Every structure is written in structure tokens, then in C-alpha cells.
Amino acid sequence: MIEEGRALFLQIAASVEDAILDGSLAEDSRAPSTNELAAFYRINPATAAKGVSMLVEKNVLVKRRGIGMFVAPGARAQLLDERRATFAARFIDPLLAEARALGLGPDDLSRLVRDRAAASTTEGTER
Amino acid sequence: MTVIEVDRLTKRYRETVALDDVTVSFDENIIYGLLGRNGAGKTTLMSILTAQNFASAGAVRVFGEDPYENAHVLSRICFVREGQRYPDDARPPHAFRMARLFFPNWSQELADELVTAFQLPMKTRIKKLSRGQLSAVGVIIGLASRAEITFFDEPYLGLDAVARQIFYDRLLEDYAEHPRTVILSSHLIDEVANLIERVVVIDGGRILLDEETDAVRDRAATVVGDSDAVEAFVRGREVIHRESLGRVASVTVLGTLTDDDRRALAASGVEVGPVSLQQLIVRLTQHRADQSGRDAAEGALR
Numbered sequence: 001m002i003e004e005g006r007a008l009f010l011q012i013a014a015s016v017e018d019a020i021l022d023g024s025l026a027e028d029s030r031a032p033s034t035n036e037l038a039a040f041y042r043i044n045p046a047t048a049a050k051g052v053s054m055l056v057e058k059n060v061l062v063k064r065r066g067i068g069m070f071v072a073p074g075a076r077a078q079l080l081d082e083r084r085a086t087f088a089a090r091f092i093d094p095l096l097a098e099a100r101a102l103g104l105g106p107d108d109l110s111r112l113v114r115d116r117a118a119a120s121t122t123e124g125t126e127r
Numbered sequence: 128m129t130v131i132e133v134d135r136l137t138k139r140y141r142e143t144v145a146l147d148d149v150t151v152s153f154d155e156n157i158i159y160g161l162l163g164r165n166g167a168g169k170t171t172l173m174s175i176l177t178a179q180n181f182a183s184a185g186a187v188r189v190f191g192e193d194p195y196e197n198a199h200v201l202s203r204i205c206f207v208r209e210g211q212r213y214p215d216d217a218r219p220p221h222a223f224r225m226a227r228l229f230f231p232n233w234s235q236e237l238a239d240e241l242v243t244a245f246q247l248p249m250k251t252r253i254k255k256l257s258r259g260q261l262s263a264v265g266v267i268i269g270l271a272s273r274a275e276i277t278f279f280d281e282p283y284l285g286l287d288a289v290a291r292q293i294f295y296d297r298l299l300e301d302y303a304e305h306p307r308t309v310i311l312s313s314h315l316i317d318e319v320a321n322l323i324e325r326v327v328v329i330d331g332g333r334i335l336l337d338e339e340t341d342a343v344r345d346r347a348a349t350v351v352g353d354s355d356a357v358e359a360f361v362r363g364r365e366v367i368h369r370e371s372l373g374r375v376a377s378v379t380v381l382g383t384l385t386d387d388d389r390r391a392l393a394a395s396g397v398e399v400g401p402v403s404l405q406q407l408i409v410r411l412t413q414h415r416a417d418q419s420g421r422d423a424a425e426g427a428l429r
Contacts, residue, residue, distance in 0.1 A: 002321065003401070004344070004401035004402070004403045005344060005345055005348065005400075005401020005402065005403075006344060006345055006401070007341045007342070007344050007345060008321065008341050008344065009341055035303045038299060038303060039296075039299065039300065039303070041321070042295065042296065042299065042321060042322075043299075043321040043322070044158055044299070044321065044322055044323060044324045044340075045299070045302070045303045046157070046324045047321075047324065047340075047341050050341070089386075093390070093393070094393060097393050097394065101396065
């Protein structure tokens with residue numbers, strides 16, 4: 001949900017992108033309108049509109065005259081590329097910094113990552 | 128389009144200057160937050176804009192005209208103020224009927240819905256209503272009037288958290304369908320921060336901040352960590368607040384942090400925390416008070 005210290009329109013845009021990435025908002029389906037987003041997040045409609053128009057500029061959403069906003073074909077692949085490109089900087093770098101402070105090297109980290117991944121897979125299959 | 132223009136407005140009450148050479152404008156169909164401490168000049172500004180008070184100097188234009196004794200302008204503005212007086216024997220329906228006569232865009236349907244939402248007793252005399260119920264009467268008039276400009280001056284006195292949420296939700300909902308200019312004065316800055324498109328902060332009778340709300344969300348940051356590392360980072364930046372506990376310093380700086388800044392801070396083990404709109408306004412206000420205190424002291428020394 002909404003956090004402090006970051007522009008709201010960016011957070012609104014990111015929330016729509018997340019829904020496209022996890023498949024809950026399929027390509028070619030109708031995207032939430034500005035007013036729906038404003039009401040859901042309890043924010044000013046102009047701010048929500050700014051987030052939506054950013055996604056239109058990025059070609060993630062397309063406006064269809066008279067019927068509203070839709071998820072553009074190819075939007076998911078585009079967002080995947082974009083998120084993968086920033087993944088290392090957003091997640092690995094802080095992980096490395098904390099690991100360094102705790103005296104854990106890259107090898108310790110890769111072992112931890114493998115162990116945790118294995119644990120979460122077995123947990124998943126048991127359910 | 129600009130609907131309100133304030134040009135070098137000054138208001139003096141005997142010894143005190145309530146508004147000091149204020150120039151500001153308000154655009155059509157935007158929700159503004161008019162924020163500031165008690166006595167900062169918010170109510171004075173709103174009462175001059177609604178022709179309930181006189182300017183000592185300067186000019187105001189509402190819809191391009193002088194609002195004073197101007198029925199044409201006044202029927203397009205609604206001013207919901209704290210402690211609004213009603214006739215002694217009036218009950219809520221009387222107040223709503225008067226409002227319906229006065230405001231051309233009045234929505235009886237919306238007023239009825241809001242009466243239910245706020246559970247307002249319609250048969251009780253307004254004089255006998257609780258503080259919160261009295262505020263509800265004002266809020267209902269403010270929303271249902273659908274005036275082109277609506278001023279809400281601290282409209283929530285006595286309203287509990289649930290009732291305030293009803294007010295915020297209904298305001299956004301009705302604004303989305305019927306865009307208009309809303310000027311909302313409030314002390315509950317965190318509660319209204321996401322509702323207001325622009326924020327105008329008045330302090331000591333002057334405009335301290337006039338910006339898009341979303342643009343100031345990352346305008347300041349608090350850096351916390353070893354005092355040497357923190358001090359090295361904040362050197363050359365505008366510091367608006369400083370605290371320390373032993374070797375740990377917490378410093379609030381103005382200016383948006385870049386990705387490089389964040390990386391450098393992470394590398395030196397300094398944490399970065401966000402600054403909410405409320406904290407930013409509190410810090411800016413204190414900062415200005417400190418500075419003017421210092422200026423006054425320097426002036427006295429000269």
C-alpha cells in the first residue's frame with residue numbers, strides 16, 4: 001500500500017504494473033479507471049490520473065476512445081524486461097551490503113539462497 | 128484557469144499583522160490544502176476571499192471580480208467555517224432549505240445521503256446538537272452545495288475518525304463526478320495529505336510553501352547513522368532539523384536524494400527515512416521561526 005517519501009503517482013503506476021506482472025490484470029483487459037484507483041487508494045483523482053498517463057506514455061496502457069483504458073498487448077513482456085534490468089540494483093545490492101556488515105561472503109549468500117529456495121519449494125508442494 | 132487571485136494582500140489587526148503582503152492564486156477544479164499553525168492567517172485569508180472581512184492593503188479577485196457585496200460571486204462560493212451560527216430555533220432541515228435557496232448547484236439527493244451517512248438527527252434544534260453533529264451540518268452544506276469554490280475551514284471539530292473518513296471519502300467521490308475548487312484548511316495534515324492536489328502553507332502571515340503535494344513527498348529525507356558519516360553527507364545541504372543521541376545523528380535535509388546519494392549512504396551504513404508532509408511542514412515552520420529569530424537577533428545587534 002501507500003508509503004511515505006515517494007511520489008504517489010509513481011506508486012499508483014507501480015501497483016498497476018504489479019497487477020500486470022502477476023497476471024491478475026491480463027493484456028487486452030480493461031484497466032482500472034482513474035476514479036476507481038483514486039477511490040481504492042483514497043487519493044486525489046488528479047494524482048491517480050498522473051500515474052495512469054505515465055503508463056500510457058510507456059505504452060503499458062492504451063486508451064480506447066469512449067470505453068476506457070486497456071492493458072496494451074506486449075505490456076507484460078515489456079515490464080518483465082524493465083524489472084529484470086533493475087532487479088540487481090534494487091534487491092541484490094542492499095542484500096550484499098547487509099551481508100558484508102554481517103561478515104557473509106558471496107559464497108555464503110549463494111548457499112543461503114539455494115537453501116531457502118529449496119525450503120520454500122518443499123513447503124509449497126506439501127500444501 | 129485561475130479562479131482566485133490574491134495580490135499583495137495585507138491584513139492588520141491593531142498591533143498584529145495577520146497577513147503580510149501575500150500573493151497567491153488558486154486554479155479551477157483543484158483540491159487545495161491550506162495548512163499552517165493556529166494564528167498563521169488561514170481563516171483571515173478565507174474570510175477576506177469570501178467577503179466576510181476587509182483587506183488592509185492589496186487586492187483579491189474571485190472569478191475576476193471583487194467579492195465584496197457581490198451577490199453574483201458569492202452565490203458561487205461556499206464557506207464552511209468553524210462555529211458557524213444558525214438561527215436559535217433552526218433545525219437541520221431549515222439550514223439545508225436555506226442553502227438550497229442560496230446555492231444554484233445544490234444537490235438535495237447528496238444532502239439526504241449525507242444525513243444518513245452522518246446519522247444526523249433532523250428533529251433536534253441545531254443549538255442542541257453535539258459538537259460533531261454541528262460540524263456534520265456544515266460538512267453536508269459544503270458538499271451538497273457543489274459550489275464552484277468551497278472553503279472548508281477546520282470542518283471536522285468534534286467529528287470522530289469514522290465520521291472524518293466519511294467526509295474524506297464523500298469529498299473525493301463527489302469531486303470526481305463534479306470537479307470544483309476546494310480549499311481545505313486542516314490541522315490533521317497526515318489525514319488530508321493524499322486528498323489534496325496542491326498544498327499551500329501559511330506561516331506568520333506569509334506563504335511558506337505553494338506546490339503540488341505529490342512533488343513534495345520526496346522533497347526531504349532524514350538520514351540516521353554514525354554522526355561523522357551523517358555530517359559528511361549533509362555538508363553543503365540545507366539542514367532543517369537535527370537531533371543526536373550519543374554517536375548517532377538524525378538530520379533532516381531538504382532536497383530529493385538521487386540514486387547515487389542513496390548508494391553512498393547505504394555504503395557508509397547510514398539509513399534513510401522518509402519525511403511525511405506533516406513532518407516536512409512542522410520542520411519548515413520551525414526552521415523559519417529559528418531563522419527569523421536569528422535574523423531578529425542579528426538585527427538587534429546591528
